[in-house]
Amino acid sequence: MQNKDDISKKPLTPAMEDYLEAIFNLGKEKKVVRVKDIAKRLGVKMPTVTSMLKSLSKRKLIDYEKYEYLELTKKGLDVGKEIHRRHHILRGFLTDILNIDFKNADEEACKMEHAVSASTLDRFIEFMEFIQFCPRVGLEWLKYFDEYRLHGQEPDKCLARMKEFAKGFRVRIKTMKEVGGEK
Template structure:
Protein backbone atom coordinates (compact mmCIF):
# COMPACT_ATOMS: atom_id res chain seq x y z
CA UNK A 1 0.00 0.00 0.00
CA UNK A 2 1.34 3.40 -0.92
CA UNK A 3 2.10 5.69 1.97
CA UNK A 4 -0.38 8.50 2.36
CA UNK A 5 0.78 11.69 0.75
CA UNK A 6 1.92 14.36 3.13
CA UNK A 7 -0.29 17.40 3.44
CA UNK A 8 1.95 20.23 2.35
CA UNK A 9 -0.54 22.94 3.30
CA UNK A 10 1.13 25.42 5.63
CA UNK A 11 -0.20 25.69 9.22
CA UNK A 12 -1.02 29.35 8.59
CA UNK A 13 -3.09 28.46 5.50
CA UNK A 14 -4.93 25.75 7.45
CA UNK A 15 -5.72 28.24 10.20
CA UNK A 16 -6.97 30.82 7.72
CA UNK A 17 -9.32 28.27 6.14
CA UNK A 18 -11.11 27.56 9.42
CA UNK A 19 -14.39 29.43 10.02
CA UNK A 20 -14.20 32.36 12.39
CA UNK A 21 -15.69 31.80 15.81
CA UNK A 22 -18.36 34.10 17.23
CA UNK A 23 -15.76 35.52 19.62
CA UNK A 24 -13.41 36.37 16.75
CA UNK A 25 -16.25 38.08 14.92
CA UNK A 26 -17.03 40.08 18.06
CA UNK A 27 -13.42 41.29 18.20
CA UNK A 28 -13.42 42.30 14.54
CA UNK A 29 -16.72 44.13 14.99
CA UNK A 30 -15.39 45.94 18.08
CA UNK A 31 -12.20 46.98 16.28
CA UNK A 32 -14.24 48.14 13.28
CA UNK A 33 -16.55 50.23 15.48
CA UNK A 34 -13.64 51.76 17.39
CA UNK A 35 -11.87 52.52 14.13
CA UNK A 36 -14.91 54.53 13.00
CA UNK A 37 -14.75 56.63 16.17
CA UNK A 38 -10.99 56.98 16.60
CA UNK A 39 -7.91 57.42 14.46
CA UNK A 40 -6.09 54.63 16.30
CA UNK A 41 -7.27 51.54 18.18
CA UNK A 42 -5.42 50.32 21.26
CA UNK A 43 -5.64 47.07 23.19
CA UNK A 44 -7.12 48.88 26.19
CA UNK A 45 -9.87 50.33 23.96
CA UNK A 46 -10.88 46.85 22.82
CA UNK A 47 -10.74 45.51 26.39
CA UNK A 48 -13.05 48.29 27.56
CA UNK A 49 -15.47 47.84 24.66
CA UNK A 50 -15.79 44.07 25.18
CA UNK A 51 -15.44 44.19 28.98
CA UNK A 52 -12.54 41.74 29.07
CA UNK A 53 -8.99 41.87 30.45
CA UNK A 54 -6.12 43.16 28.32
CA UNK A 55 -4.19 39.83 28.27
CA UNK A 56 -7.33 38.21 26.83
CA UNK A 57 -7.40 40.83 24.07
CA UNK A 58 -3.71 40.33 23.34
CA UNK A 59 -4.23 36.59 22.94
CA UNK A 60 -7.19 37.11 20.60
CA UNK A 61 -5.26 39.64 18.51
CA UNK A 62 -2.40 37.19 18.12
CA UNK A 63 -4.81 34.64 16.66
CA UNK A 64 -6.46 37.19 14.38
CA UNK A 65 -3.05 38.39 13.23
CA UNK A 66 -2.08 34.82 12.30
CA UNK A 67 -5.31 34.52 10.34
CA UNK A 68 -4.60 37.69 8.39
CA UNK A 69 -7.49 39.65 9.90
CA UNK A 70 -5.47 42.32 11.76
CA UNK A 71 -2.06 43.93 11.77
CA UNK A 72 -0.80 43.82 15.32
CA UNK A 73 2.51 43.78 17.15
CA UNK A 74 2.93 43.98 20.90
CA UNK A 75 2.55 47.49 22.31
CA UNK A 76 1.48 48.78 18.89
CA UNK A 77 -1.84 50.02 17.55
CA UNK A 78 -4.32 47.57 16.04
CA UNK A 79 -5.32 47.82 12.39
CA UNK A 80 -7.75 45.71 10.41
CA UNK A 81 -6.64 44.13 7.16
CA UNK A 82 -8.90 44.43 4.12
CA UNK A 83 -10.41 41.03 4.92
CA UNK A 84 -10.77 41.82 8.61
CA UNK A 85 -12.44 45.14 7.83
CA UNK A 86 -14.95 43.38 5.56
CA UNK A 87 -15.91 40.98 8.35
CA UNK A 88 -16.09 43.78 10.90
CA UNK A 89 -18.30 45.85 8.62
CA UNK A 90 -20.66 42.91 8.00
CA UNK A 91 -21.00 42.16 11.71
CA UNK A 92 -21.65 45.85 12.37
CA UNK A 93 -24.37 45.87 9.69
CA UNK A 94 -25.98 42.73 11.08
CA UNK A 95 -25.99 44.10 14.60
CA UNK A 96 -27.57 47.42 13.62
CA UNK A 97 -30.28 45.71 11.56
CA UNK A 98 -31.18 43.24 14.30
CA UNK A 99 -31.09 45.93 16.97
CA UNK A 100 -33.47 48.08 14.93
CA UNK A 101 -35.84 45.15 14.43
CA UNK A 102 -35.87 44.25 18.12
CA UNK A 103 -36.31 47.83 19.36
CA UNK A 104 -38.43 49.47 16.64
CA UNK A 105 -40.63 46.53 15.62
CA UNK A 106 -40.79 44.27 18.68
CA UNK A 107 -40.43 47.16 21.16
CA UNK A 108 -37.81 45.37 23.26
CA UNK A 109 -35.78 47.32 25.82
CA UNK A 110 -32.62 48.70 24.19
CA UNK A 111 -30.13 47.07 26.55
CA UNK A 112 -31.80 43.66 26.27
CA UNK A 113 -32.12 44.06 22.49
CA UNK A 114 -28.43 44.95 22.19
CA UNK A 115 -27.44 41.78 24.03
CA UNK A 116 -29.82 39.64 21.98
CA UNK A 117 -28.60 41.18 18.71
CA UNK A 118 -25.04 40.24 19.70
CA UNK A 119 -26.09 36.59 19.92
CA UNK A 120 -28.30 36.54 16.83
CA UNK A 121 -25.87 38.25 14.46
CA UNK A 122 -23.59 35.19 14.40
CA UNK A 123 -26.32 32.64 13.72
CA UNK A 124 -28.50 34.07 10.94
CA UNK A 125 -27.66 33.29 7.33
CA UNK A 126 -27.25 36.12 4.84
CA UNK A 127 -30.48 35.18 3.03
CA UNK A 128 -32.48 35.23 6.28
CA UNK A 129 -30.99 38.58 7.22
CA UNK A 130 -31.88 40.07 3.83
CA UNK A 131 -35.44 38.71 4.16
CA UNK A 132 -35.70 40.41 7.54
CA UNK A 133 -34.48 43.68 6.03
CA UNK A 134 -37.12 43.40 3.29
CA UNK A 135 -39.82 42.72 5.89
CA UNK A 136 -38.85 45.82 7.87
CA UNK A 137 -38.87 47.95 4.72
CA UNK A 138 -42.30 46.56 3.77
CA UNK A 139 -43.73 47.46 7.17
CA UNK A 140 -42.53 51.02 6.75
CA UNK A 141 -43.64 51.41 3.13
CA UNK A 142 -46.94 49.51 2.97
CA UNK A 143 -49.93 51.90 3.31
CA UNK A 144 -51.72 49.31 5.44
CA UNK A 145 -48.77 49.04 7.81
CA UNK A 146 -46.48 51.92 8.79
CA UNK A 147 -46.35 53.61 12.17
CA UNK A 148 -50.05 53.11 12.95
CA UNK A 149 -49.67 49.38 12.36
CA UNK A 150 -46.78 49.25 14.81
CA UNK A 151 -48.84 51.21 17.33
CA UNK A 152 -51.64 48.65 16.99
CA UNK A 153 -49.13 45.86 17.59
CA UNK A 154 -47.83 47.62 20.70
CA UNK A 155 -51.39 47.96 22.01
CA UNK A 156 -52.05 44.27 21.38
CA UNK A 157 -48.74 43.29 23.00
CA UNK A 158 -49.28 45.30 26.18
CA UNK A 159 -53.02 44.84 26.69
CA UNK A 160 -53.87 41.68 24.80
CA UNK A 161 -56.81 43.51 23.23
CA UNK A 162 -57.23 43.55 19.47
CA UNK A 163 -57.40 47.17 18.21
CA UNK A 164 -60.75 48.06 16.63
CA UNK A 165 -59.07 48.77 13.30
CA UNK A 166 -57.69 45.21 13.27
CA UNK A 167 -61.04 43.73 14.28
CA UNK A 168 -62.77 45.50 11.39
CA UNK A 169 -60.12 44.32 8.97
CA UNK A 170 -60.38 40.72 10.18
CA UNK A 171 -64.11 40.64 9.50
CA UNK A 172 -63.46 41.11 5.79
CA UNK A 173 -61.78 37.71 5.53
CA UNK A 174 -63.26 34.23 5.82
CA UNK A 175 -61.69 31.15 7.28
CA UNK A 176 -62.33 27.44 7.09
CA UNK A 177 -64.48 25.83 9.74
CA UNK A 178 -62.61 23.77 12.27
CA UNK A 179 -64.31 20.57 13.45
CA UNK A 180 -67.66 21.76 12.10
CA UNK A 181 -67.58 24.92 14.24
CA UNK A 182 -66.13 28.33 13.59
CA UNK A 183 -63.44 29.52 15.98
CA UNK A 184 -64.68 31.90 18.65
CA UNK A 185 -64.62 35.55 17.59
CA UNK A 186 -64.30 34.89 13.86
CA UNK A 187 -67.05 36.41 11.73
CA UNK A 188 -69.21 34.31 9.42
CA UNK A 189 -67.88 34.56 5.85
CA UNK A 190 -69.83 36.82 3.55
CA UNK A 191 -71.88 35.12 0.79
CA UNK A 192 -70.40 34.92 -2.67
CA UNK A 193 -72.03 34.81 -6.07
CA UNK A 194 -70.94 32.83 -9.09
CA UNK A 195 -70.73 34.34 -12.52
CA UNK A 196 -70.52 32.09 -15.55
CA UNK A 197 -68.06 33.04 -18.22
CA UNK A 198 -67.96 31.35 -21.63
CA UNK A 199 -64.66 29.79 -22.40
CA UNK A 200 -63.42 28.21 -25.59
CA UNK A 201 -65.82 25.61 -26.94
CA UNK A 202 -68.70 27.08 -24.94
CA UNK A 203 -67.74 25.31 -21.71
CA UNK A 204 -68.92 27.43 -18.76
CA UNK A 205 -66.32 28.52 -16.23
CA UNK A 206 -67.16 29.68 -12.72
CA UNK A 207 -65.34 32.36 -10.72
CA UNK A 208 -66.21 33.39 -7.20
CA UNK A 209 -66.45 37.07 -6.54
CA UNK A 210 -67.03 38.76 -3.22
CA UNK A 211 -70.48 40.29 -2.94
CA UNK A 212 -68.93 43.46 -1.53
CA UNK A 213 -65.57 44.19 -3.21
Protein backbone atom coordinates in the same frame (compact mmCIF):
# COMPACT_ATOMS: atom_id res chain seq x y z
CA MET B 1 -3.03 23.71 -3.06
CA GLN B 2 -2.94 24.72 0.55
CA ASN B 3 -0.64 23.17 3.10
CA LYS B 4 -1.95 21.09 5.93
CA ASP B 5 -2.43 23.69 8.63
CA ASP B 6 -3.81 26.33 6.36
CA ILE B 7 -6.00 28.46 8.47
CA SER B 8 -7.60 30.67 5.88
CA LYS B 9 -10.66 28.55 5.17
CA LYS B 10 -11.52 27.68 8.73
CA PRO B 11 -14.62 29.59 9.72
CA LEU B 12 -14.22 32.42 12.18
CA THR B 13 -15.43 31.82 15.70
CA PRO B 14 -18.12 34.04 17.22
CA ALA B 15 -15.51 35.47 19.57
CA MET B 16 -13.31 36.49 16.65
CA GLU B 17 -16.25 38.17 15.01
CA ASP B 18 -16.94 40.08 18.19
CA TYR B 19 -13.36 41.34 18.37
CA LEU B 20 -13.41 42.42 14.73
CA GLU B 21 -16.66 44.24 15.22
CA ALA B 22 -15.32 45.97 18.32
CA ILE B 23 -12.15 47.00 16.50
CA PHE B 24 -14.21 48.24 13.58
CA ASN B 25 -16.40 50.35 15.86
CA LEU B 26 -13.54 51.70 17.94
CA GLY B 27 -11.73 52.61 14.76
CA LYS B 28 -14.64 54.80 13.76
CA GLU B 29 -14.88 56.38 17.20
CA LYS B 30 -11.23 57.09 17.93
CA LYS B 31 -8.02 57.83 16.16
CA VAL B 32 -6.27 54.73 17.42
CA VAL B 33 -7.55 51.41 18.71
CA ARG B 34 -6.13 50.41 22.07
CA VAL B 35 -5.96 47.01 23.70
CA LYS B 36 -7.42 48.53 26.81
CA ASP B 37 -10.45 49.86 24.93
CA ILE B 38 -11.13 46.56 23.23
CA ALA B 39 -10.93 44.84 26.60
CA LYS B 40 -13.35 47.28 28.14
CA ARG B 41 -15.78 47.12 25.24
CA LEU B 42 -15.92 43.34 25.30
CA GLY B 43 -15.75 42.93 29.06
CA VAL B 44 -12.55 40.88 29.10
CA LYS B 45 -9.07 41.42 30.54
CA MET B 46 -6.17 42.75 28.53
CA PRO B 47 -4.21 39.51 28.24
CA THR B 48 -7.22 37.94 26.61
CA VAL B 49 -7.19 40.67 24.01
CA THR B 50 -3.48 40.27 23.34
CA SER B 51 -3.90 36.59 22.78
CA MET B 52 -6.83 37.10 20.45
CA LEU B 53 -4.89 39.74 18.51
CA LYS B 54 -2.28 37.13 17.80
CA SER B 55 -4.90 34.77 16.43
CA LEU B 56 -6.46 37.46 14.28
CA SER B 57 -3.04 38.46 13.04
CA LYS B 58 -2.20 34.87 12.15
CA ARG B 59 -5.35 34.82 10.06
CA LYS B 60 -4.43 38.07 8.38
CA LEU B 61 -7.45 39.87 9.72
CA ILE B 62 -5.41 42.59 11.42
CA ASP B 63 -1.96 44.11 11.09
CA TYR B 64 -0.39 43.74 14.48
CA GLU B 65 3.10 44.21 15.88
CA LYS B 66 3.36 44.12 19.61
CA TYR B 67 3.25 47.46 21.39
CA GLU B 68 2.25 49.16 18.16
CA TYR B 69 -1.05 50.45 16.85
CA LEU B 70 -3.21 47.87 15.25
CA GLU B 71 -5.28 48.05 12.11
CA LEU B 72 -7.80 45.91 10.32
CA THR B 73 -6.68 44.46 7.02
CA LYS B 74 -9.04 44.57 4.06
CA LYS B 75 -10.26 41.12 4.99
CA GLY B 76 -10.73 42.09 8.64
CA LEU B 77 -12.51 45.25 7.67
CA ASP B 78 -14.98 43.33 5.54
CA VAL B 79 -15.81 40.99 8.39
CA GLY B 80 -16.00 43.78 10.96
CA LYS B 81 -18.30 45.80 8.76
CA GLU B 82 -20.52 42.82 8.03
CA ILE B 83 -20.91 41.92 11.70
CA HIS B 84 -21.63 45.52 12.51
CA ARG B 85 -24.32 45.52 9.83
CA ARG B 86 -25.93 42.40 11.25
CA HIS B 87 -25.87 43.89 14.68
CA HIS B 88 -27.51 47.05 13.45
CA ILE B 89 -30.24 45.26 11.54
CA LEU B 90 -31.13 42.85 14.32
CA ARG B 91 -31.11 45.57 16.93
CA GLY B 92 -33.35 47.61 14.64
CA PHE B 93 -35.78 44.75 14.43
CA LEU B 94 -35.84 44.31 18.19
CA THR B 95 -36.31 48.02 18.93
CA ASP B 96 -38.52 49.07 16.04
CA ILE B 97 -40.70 46.02 15.54
CA LEU B 98 -40.75 44.26 18.88
CA ASN B 99 -40.35 47.56 20.73
CA ILE B 100 -37.63 46.34 23.06
CA ASP B 101 -35.60 49.05 24.79
CA PHE B 102 -32.29 49.95 23.23
CA LYS B 103 -29.97 48.57 25.86
CA ASN B 104 -31.55 45.12 25.95
CA ALA B 105 -31.97 45.04 22.20
CA ASP B 106 -28.29 45.86 21.81
CA GLU B 107 -27.25 42.97 24.04
CA GLU B 108 -29.52 40.47 22.37
CA ALA B 109 -28.46 41.59 18.91
CA CYS B 110 -24.87 40.97 19.90
CA LYS B 111 -25.67 37.35 20.62
CA MET B 112 -28.04 36.89 17.69
CA GLU B 113 -25.64 38.29 15.12
CA HIS B 114 -23.62 35.08 15.18
CA ALA B 115 -26.64 32.83 14.93
CA VAL B 116 -28.35 34.23 11.86
CA SER B 117 -27.38 33.26 8.32
CA ALA B 118 -27.06 35.75 5.50
CA SER B 119 -30.30 34.64 3.90
CA THR B 120 -32.27 34.88 7.13
CA LEU B 121 -30.83 38.31 7.73
CA ASP B 122 -32.08 39.30 4.30
CA ARG B 123 -35.57 38.27 5.32
CA PHE B 124 -35.34 40.48 8.38
CA ILE B 125 -34.34 43.34 6.09
CA GLU B 126 -37.17 42.71 3.65
CA PHE B 127 -39.54 42.55 6.53
CA MET B 128 -38.48 45.93 7.83
CA GLU B 129 -38.33 47.46 4.39
CA PHE B 130 -41.83 46.28 3.83
CA ILE B 131 -43.12 48.13 6.83
CA GLN B 132 -41.24 51.21 5.81
CA PHE B 133 -42.15 51.17 2.13
CA CYS B 134 -45.75 50.15 2.57
CA PRO B 135 -46.63 52.72 5.20
CA ARG B 136 -50.35 52.37 4.76
CA VAL B 137 -50.06 48.79 5.90
CA GLY B 138 -46.85 48.79 7.85
CA LEU B 139 -47.47 51.80 10.01
CA GLU B 140 -51.02 50.87 10.75
CA TRP B 141 -49.86 47.47 11.60
CA LEU B 142 -47.22 48.59 14.09
CA LYS B 143 -49.83 50.72 15.78
CA TYR B 144 -52.05 47.71 16.06
CA PHE B 145 -49.28 45.69 17.59
CA ASP B 146 -48.55 48.26 20.28
CA GLU B 147 -52.25 48.51 20.99
CA TYR B 148 -52.48 44.81 21.30
CA ARG B 149 -49.56 44.61 23.67
CA LEU B 150 -50.83 47.39 25.89
CA HIS B 151 -54.54 46.75 26.01
CA GLY B 152 -55.16 43.08 25.67
CA GLN B 153 -56.11 40.58 23.11
CA GLU B 154 -59.74 40.86 22.13
CA PRO B 155 -59.88 40.88 18.35
CA ASP B 156 -62.79 43.32 18.31
CA LYS B 157 -60.90 45.93 20.18
CA CYS B 158 -57.97 45.74 17.79
CA LEU B 159 -59.74 47.59 15.03
CA ALA B 160 -61.58 49.99 17.28
CA ARG B 161 -58.64 51.10 19.31
CA MET B 162 -56.32 51.35 16.40
CA LYS B 163 -58.14 54.49 15.25
CA GLU B 164 -56.97 56.46 18.25
CA PHE B 165 -53.34 55.84 17.65
CA ALA B 166 -51.18 57.67 15.21
CA LYS B 167 -48.29 59.24 17.06
CA GLY B 168 -44.93 57.99 18.20
CA PHE B 169 -44.33 55.74 15.26
CA ARG B 170 -42.61 58.12 12.93
CA VAL B 171 -39.59 57.91 15.18
CA ARG B 172 -39.39 54.14 15.05
CA ILE B 173 -39.83 54.20 11.32
CA LYS B 174 -37.18 56.84 10.85
CA THR B 175 -34.63 54.72 12.66
CA MET B 176 -35.58 51.82 10.48
CA LYS B 177 -34.92 53.69 7.25
CA GLU B 178 -31.35 53.99 8.31
CA VAL B 179 -31.08 50.33 9.18
CA GLY B 180 -32.75 48.86 6.15
CA GLY B 181 -31.00 51.27 3.87
CA GLU B 182 -27.54 50.52 5.05
CA LYS B 183 -27.37 47.22 3.26
